[in-house]
Every structure is written in C-alpha cells, then in structure tokens.
Amino acid sequence: MSARGSHKTLLQFQGVHKAFGQRKVLQGLDLEVYEGETFCIMGPSGCGKSVTLRHAIGLMKPDQGVVTVEGHDMSSITKPDLRKLRSRMGYVFQEAALLNWLSAGDNVALPLRETTQMPDLEIVERVRAKLELVRVPDAFDKLPSELSGGMKKRVGLARALITDPEIILYDEPTAGLDPEISSSINHLIRELGERLKVTSLVVTHHIGCIKTVADRVGLLDGGRLHYVSTPTEFLASQEPRLVRFLGDRLD
C-alpha cells in the first residue's frame, strides 16, 4: 500500500499547540503526510480531529508550533497565496455544509462560479462529471433537504473535488451513516486516492474506514499523535491505550 506514497512531505505539523481558554486541545502535535498517500487520524469524539483539519487549511492558527502545507507556513501565508493554496485543497465537512437554498448542482458549481471566469456551460459539464464520479448523477437538481445523509456527503465531496484539488481533507466521512453506505463511501475515497492521485488526510473514528482507505494511520490522544503505522500493524498492536480505544470501537 505504501508503495503509492512517495516520500515528499506535502503537509506537516511540528509541535503544534492549540488551546481554547483552559481547554488544551493540541499539545505538541507532530504529523507528516506524504505526497499521494492517504493518512488517517483516529481518535475519540472531542479529541481535536476537526481542530487538526482546520489548522491544515488555515482556518485556525497554532498557538505554538508550525503547520506547513506545500512549503507554506500557514501562520504567515499571505492572503493571495492562501487563496491559491485553498483552490488546490478540498475540505469535506462532517455535515456536508451545503448551502440549503442552492440545488446540489449549484452547490458543486459554486467555487467555479464564484472564483473563476469559466463559462457556465463548461461549469455545468464539470459539475455533472463530478456528480457522476461520486455516484449521485441524479442529485443535480435536488435541494440538500431532499437528499439523504449519504447523498449529501457525496455532494459535499463533489464540491470539494470540483477544483481538482491535490490535497483533500475529510472530516469524519462516514459518521452517522449506516454500515453499507459507510463502506461505499470508504471505497469511493480509496478509489479517488488511486485514480486522481490525490493526497488525503482523513479523520475518523471508524475502524472500517481505516481498513479500507488508510496507507498510514495514527491515534490522536492527549493532543498528540501516537502509534503511527500501517493499518495492519495499527490494528494488531498490543499497546494498552490502543487496545482500549480499538476495543471500544469493535463492540
């Protein structure tokens, strides 16, 4: 599996600390994601998974430490550079975060309509292609309220993919979905990684997810990443903390 990843680091956290008031969330987080790989972060609810992703796309700045994406220090990046960088990144939100008054097609088209001069005919064509890619071709004219949870996730994924990003951040792509749909989403993520050669950072608390998608995985606990390894090693590990965490999940 790791054959897919070269060893060029695209995304790096070095000693990142982040606190909200008294609540210390990240406490010296180190993380390296290589070009072309899918890195999974596992961890219980509230351990700071979303906070980590928000740092990776510059929505939050570390109190201490450095976050680098494609060589840019996210604390000091200029606005135009951040714009350019973000157009090459996709963020798949936990609850999809589609604008509820726009149809699925218009939601997916939004980044192109708002930030490029592309003619509308071409935009629509691309939107249809992306909806096809995530296997919800019929969603084009539907409002988010008319879509199921799994379909919303797929549309959110299509929106993240519309600018053909090189890095995709997934926030709990399978949370709240039933096992069958979860599994199909996981296979989709895997396929996107392989076909589009994207680099992905996936946060999840589902074992099924890491089994299918991860090249490497680590456990986020106490504000740091532990036991970074391949999924096979990770799941077979006898580390007490990991066994306890995974034991909870297997039930």
Add this chain to the structure above:
Amino acid sequence: MLKMLREFLADVGFHLELFAQVLARLGAVVTRRELVLDQLYQAGIRVTHVVLLVGLFIGMIVSLQTGLELARFGQQDQIGTIVALSMCREMGPFITATIMAATVGSAIAAELGTMAVSDELTALEVMSIDRLRYLIVPRVVGLAVMCPLLTVLCNLIGVVGGGFIAESQLNVGLSLYYDSAIDSLTGTYFVFDLPKDVYSGLFKSFVFGVIIAVIACGAGLQATSGAMGVGSATRKAVRDSIIAIIIANYFLSWIFFQA
C-alpha cells in the same frame, strides 16, 4: 456592570465594523445583481401584506383616538392633517421598521445563524468566497431599499384607514379629510418635491433598514453551535434592532425638526 458595559461597547464596535466592511464592498451591488434582487424580493414581497394590514389599522386607531378628542372641541375637521402627519413622520417609518425587524430581520439572523453553526460559513471561507459580498451586502441593500418603499405603502394605507374612520365615526366628509391630509403635507421645505414630513420619514426608514440588516447579519454571523445558538441569535437580533431603531428615531427626529 462594568463587564456589561464593556460587552455592549464590543458589540457596538463589532456592528460598526461590519457596517464599514459593507460600505467598502458596496460595489457588489452591481456585480451581484441577482443576489441583491433576490434579497429585495425576500425583504419586500413577503411582508407587504403585513405592512398593509397593520398600516390600515394604525391609521384607523390614530384617527379614532385623536378624532374623538378633537370632536370634543369641535375640531374634528383637522383629523386629516393629524393622521397624515403622524403616519408620515412617525407611525409609518416606525411601524414598518418594527415589522421588518420581527420578520425579515429575524429570518436573516436565523438563516445566517444556521449557516454559522452548520459550517456553511466555514465552507464559504475554504472556497475563498467573500461572505460579505455574497451574503451580507445583498441583505443590507435589500432592507435599506425595501424599508422606505414599504413605509410609503404604510403611510398611504394608514391615511386611507384614517379616512374610513373619519367618515364613519366622526362624520367628516372624505373630500374634506383628503384635502386637509394633502394640504398638511405641502409645506415650504422641499427636497425632490417632497414635503419635509414625508422625506424625513423616508430617510428615517432608510436608516432603520440599514440598522435592522446590520444587527441581524451580525447576530447571525456570531451564532455559536447548537440550536440554542440560532434561537438566541434570532431573539438578540429582534430585541437589539428594535431598541436601536427607537434610539435612532429620537435623534433623527431631533435633527430634522429641532436642530
């Protein structure tokens, strides 16, 4: 007490900053025509019937209450003047603004608040879409334009309602009523051929529209997660905008009629 004052000042500062940012992006009115039109529709068409209904009854109330008093002194012929002036100067702008705050303002706060707590605003940021141009400017312009327009409607229907009462309850003929109403509005101060009583009222309602929109947008953007967050943002928007409207009303009236 000191803490409350500090929070109040911080809140005022936040909204003033938001207003300044909107002003700096007013060019979006031209580039985002379709969004502005949609907000004009949202702010206008949806509440027109409420404004008409309430305006009619306000005119009737003013006519009845003051008319009965005037009748005791045999002055009921003046009722047209009284209704027209109070509708144009105070009742029309204030009642319309209150209705707008309770309907359009609360809807804006709820809508933006929902977007804030469901990561939709974050999604816009990640996609490098300026939420001020995309969401806020159209809403501020929508209310700033619709508030005076609906005030005109409110004034007109209020005068009509007053006339209905004048004729049926006070035995003042309709032609006398309308003559005195129109006479009263033809003063010596003209701006664009509008009497001061009318344009001061319309200017006030323009300011009220801006106040409602900025407060509602601010409350929505500041909403924090959980359904409670959206609920309290909505309440805060309505409460604060009505307070701000009343205070602004006093100062604007003072500037127009006293200074």
